[in-house]
Amino acid sequence: MPIFDFFKLNSSKILFYNIFKDAVKIMVSKQHLTINGKNKLIKLRNDIRNLVLNKQSGYINKITLP
Secondary structure, three states, X not given: OHHHHHOOOOXXXXXXXXXXXXXXXXXXOOXXXXXXXXXXXXXXXXXXXHHHHHOOOOOOOOOOOO
């Protein structure tokens, strides 16, 4: 994962990566074993689902983050 922190993604995939990175942090810190942690993971899953559902076919999102 650190390679994507060093070489920034320049597309909508950075949004998926940031959500994935948050989920990994929750899992590594073992917060997923608590109700609050599970709710955070469910929220992240819904965030990814919303990104997928709202993505337009054939449309390239160009996002450049600092």
